[in-house]
Amino acid sequence: MMAPRTHTKLRIIVASLLCLCSLGxxxxxxxxxxxxxxxxARANPYALDADAVSIGKKLFQQSCAQCHGDDAxxxxxxxxxxxxxxxxxxxxxxxWLLTNGSVRHGMPSWSRLPESQRWQIIAFLxxxxxxxxxxxxxxxxxxxxxx
Amino acid sequence: xxASAALCLAPSARAQENYFVxxxxxxxxxxxxxxxxxxVIGDPRGGNAFLANATELEYGAKGWWTTELYLDxxxxxxxxxxxxxxxxxNRFRPLAAEHxxxxxLYVEFEDTSADKTMLEVVGHDGIGDLADRNDRSQRExxxxxxxxxxxxxxxxxxxxxxxxxxxxxxxxxxxxYAFGLSRPLSTRASASACTFCRENVDLGAEIYGGLGDAxxxxxxxxxxxxxxxxxxxxxxxxxxxxxxxxxxxDHSQGFILRVGVSYEITQIVSKxxxx
Numbered sequence: 428m429m430a431p432r433t434h435t436k437l438r439i440i441v442a443s444l445l446c447l448c449s450l451g452x453x454x455x456x457x458x459x460x461x462x463x464x465x466x467x468a469r470a471n472p473y474a475l476d477a478d479a480v481s482i483g484k485k486l487f488q489q490s491c492a493q494c495h496g497d498d499a500x501x502x503x504x505x506x507x508x509x510x511x512x513x514x515x516x517x518x519x520x521x522x523w524l525l526t527n528g529s530v531r532h533g534m535p536s537w538s539r540l541p542e543s544q545r546w547q548i549i550a551f552l553x554x555x556x557x558x559x560x561x562x563x564x565x566x567x568x569x570x571x572x573x574x
Numbered sequence: 575x576x577a578s579a580a581l582c583l584a585p586s587a588r589a590q591e592n593y594f595v596x597x598x599x600x601x602x603x604x605x606x607x608x609x610x611x612x613x614v615i616g617d618p619r620g621g622n623a624f625l626a627n628a629t630e631l632e633y634g635a636k637g638w639w640t641t642e643l644y645l646d647x648x649x650x651x652x653x654x655x656x657x658x659x660x661x662x663x664n665r666f667r668p669l670a671a672e673h674x675x676x677x678x679l680y681v682e683f684e685d686t687s688a689d690k691t692m693l694e695v696v697g698h699d700g701i702g703d704l705a706d707r708n709d710r711s712q713r714e715x716x717x718x719x720x721x722x723x724x725x726x727x728x729x730x731x732x733x734x735x736x737x738x739x740x741x742x743x744x745x746x747x748x749x750x751y752a753f754g755l756s757r758p759l760s761t762r763a764s765a766s767a768c769t770f771c772r773e774n775v776d777l778g779a780e781i782y783g784g785l786g787d788a789x790x791x792x793x794x795x796x797x798x799x800x801x802x803x804x805x806x807x808x809x810x811x812x813x814x815x816x817x818x819x820x821x822x823x824d825h826s827q828g829f830i831l832r833v834g835v836s837y838e839i840t841q842i843v844s845k846x847x848x849x
Contacts, residue, residue, distance in 0.1 A: 461671075478765055481765040482764065482765045485763065485765060485766075485767065486763055489809075493603070493606070493840035493841055494603075494605075494840075494841065502841075503844060526672055527670070527671040527672045528637060528670075528672075529637070529670075530637035530638045530667060530670045530671075531637065531670055532637070533604045533605075533636070533637050534637065535601060535603045535604065535634075535637050536600075536672055538600075538672050538726050539598075539600045539726065539731070541729045541758065541761035541762075542729075542761075543761055544761070544762075544763050547763065
């Protein structure tokens with residue numbers, strides 16, 4: 428039978444390991460916590476530019492699709508950019524992530540792309556939100572007609 | 575064979591370096607392999623014309639760590655063609671986020687002889703070294719370190735490198751520098767795919783040279799070069815670079831011409847695993 432002292436030690440080790448793991452997970456998924464307020468509030472100057480989505484799509488294919496997939500659904504060990512995390516992030520937060528990367532977690536900095544091009548990539552990512560909203564609206568409408 | 579076919583069909587990204595000698599803080603994307611060939615042509619006074627070649631395999635090991643293997647060779651007119659040796663380079667980015675100035679630490683081990691690739695100019699390197707005959711018996715095992723500082727502003731990249739190199743055969747530390755700046759011709763991208771559009775062309779210049787060694791620090795008997803650089807990123811993943819270099823003093827080679835071509839294979843390990 429295990430002595431109570433050994434039990435306590437085991438609990439401390441397990442708890443420490445869990446804490447470390449949760450810290451690791453938190454640092455991967457909670458990148459938004461690191462974004463300074465001034466960056467978070469930045470608006471996309473290309474949000475209303477009709478060409479920004481198509482330009483952003485081209486840039487996405489050149490620089491991002493290699494990891495996140497042509498359709499941005501992600502690849503092995505590389506996250507989807509259609510996720511809740513990206514969908515709910517502000518333009519400023521996404522711009523901050525593109526500029527700084529998450530170097531310790533495999534996302535490189537894309538500061539070598541000119542600012543305008545980074546914003547255009549974000550305009551392209553935002554087009555997923557609009558497409559998802561339109562498809563959701565269509566589903567709701569047909570469900571109402573069905574009733 | 576399947577892996578080779580997959581690599582041939584692999585989509586490609588763009589090379590991240592705009593210079594030949596100067597390094598910026600831009601690292602290779604993790605998982606990508608860039609294959610590059612850089613050549614330098616020169617015709618030194620009192621020596622034979624040469625074409626020195628460096629084939630580079632650059633791999634993004636981590637977001638903060640890029641590792642690179644160089645295989646160097648050389649052809650010298652009226653002499654011979656030789657394999658001059660290898661270099662193993664590692665670059666580490668200590669700070670995770672982008673800053674006004676971004677430091678990168680560089681460490682390289684090289685084992686070469688009669689090397690004329692001139693990818694670094696340090697100490698009292700000069701035209702005499704380029705005029706030397708191809709002699710493979712003079713092996714040089716060296717450690718080279720660099721402090722790379724680099725910034726991006728309004729589409730421009732400004733890079734400053736301080737170089738310290740030590741021949742392991744009990745010679746003093748040698749020092750050098752390289753500064754570069756570059757910018758795409760246009761920071762605005764076009765919607766359609768294009769090859770010769772302005773966004774794909776980068777123009778810049780670099781200046782580099784020696785600063786003497788630990789026993790005789792300074793500009794005396796050192797060589798210095800200024801070189802405009804132009805690069806063109808082709809849509810399929812190839813990048814072409816050209817740079818005419820001009821010696822700035824009597825100790826420098828009057829004119830050298832550098833040309834480079836690189837091709838980047840994205841996520842090579844995943845592709846080899848069939849993912």
